[in-house]
Amino acid sequence: MRSKIVAGNWKMNKTLTETEALLAELSAKLPDTDAMVMIAPTHVNLPGAVRNLVHSAIEVIAQNMHFAESGAFTGEISADMLLDIGVETVIIGHSERRAYFGETDGLLAKKVSAAVAKGMKAMFCFGEELEDRKSGNHFAVVESQLKNALFSLDAAAWDNIVLAYEPVWAIGTGETASPEQAQEMHAFIRKTIAEAYDTSVADDVSILYGGSVKPGNAAEIFSKPDVDGGLIGGASLVADDFVAIIKAI
Numbered sequence: 001m002r003s004k005i006v007a008g009n010w011k012m013n014k015t016l017t018e019t020e021a022l023l024a025e026l027s028a029k030l031p032d033t034d035a036m037v038m039i040a041p042t043h044v045n046l047p048g049a050v051r052n053l054v055h056s057a058i059e060v061i062a063q064n065m066h067f068a069e070s071g072a073f074t075g076e077i078s079a080d081m082l083l084d085i086g087v088e089t090v091i092i093g094h095s096e097r098r099a100y101f102g103e104t105d106g107l108l109a110k111k112v113s114a115a116v117a118k119g120m121k122a123m124f125c126f127g128e129e130l131e132d133r134k135s136g137n138h139f140a141v142v143e144s145q146l147k148n149a150l151f152s153l154d155a156a157a158w159d160n161i162v163l164a165y166e167p168v169w170a171i172g173t174g175e176t177a178s179p180e181q182a183q184e185m186h187a188f189i190r191k192t193i194a195e196a197y198d199t200s201v202a203d204d205v206s207i208l209y210g211g212s213v214k215p216g217n218a219a220e221i222f223s224k225p226d227v228d229g230g231l232i233g234g235a236s237l238v239a240d241d242f243v244a245i246i247k248a249i
């Protein structure tokens with residue numbers, strides 16, 4: 001079901017002590033909103049965050065998981081481990097996982113399928129690099145990322161998919177896609193899904209924008225009809241900024 005979502009991806013930031021302090025501040029300042037608010041702390045701090053937010057509307061989500069049930073995968077985390085501590089949504093395919101940890105569309109397809117098979121929500125990230133946009137290849141790149149990782153899912157599985165379009169050139173750079181560029185790509189994504197499935201799958205999926213969303217640009221980006229919210233990096237580490245972005249939706 002399509003919903004408004006503001007999610008904070010904390011990446012490899014915040015110790016448990018700092019996590020608890022930020023969550024206390026966020027909980028105290030959280031505005032009334034129809035949007036779903038999520039935060040993704042690093043794995044080791046997930047249980048602490050879940051405990052801290054037990055009476056809160058903020059959902060704790062994970063930044064990554066492995067596709068296997070269990071086994072000899074040193075350093076990895078399974079869906080069951082996340083579910084057991086109360087984490088039901090997982091970010092998959094962040095561009096930093098693709099760039100620094102060699103995650104390919106094929107691997108991401110397995111992760112998404114594994115998450116969905118466990119009844120988890122997969123927040124699938126994708127987006128083009130600067131060279132792709134400069135060469136006018138951005139639509140083709142995005143289409144192939146979607147096709148390779150997601151289009152073997154059956155239509156029912158899309159109830160458990162959230163998309164996060166994050167152009168790589170806008171992540172952590174201070175350079176954001178213009179609201180028009182975001183809308184143009186989100187509309188293209190919906191059209192591509194409608195062609196692969198049908199319009200009800202396309203219309204029901206939430207598509208977030210990510211990449212240098214700040215209090216000053218959030219409202220304009222979120223006002224676009226195909227933008228259902230944001231996946232926020234740097235600004236989600238500062239309570240007042242994250243709260244301002246939640247208010248913007």
Ligand code: 13P
Binds near residue numbers: 211232233
């Ligand atoms: P920034 O908001 O810091 O650009 O990061 C975006 C992001 O990567 C969220 O996943």
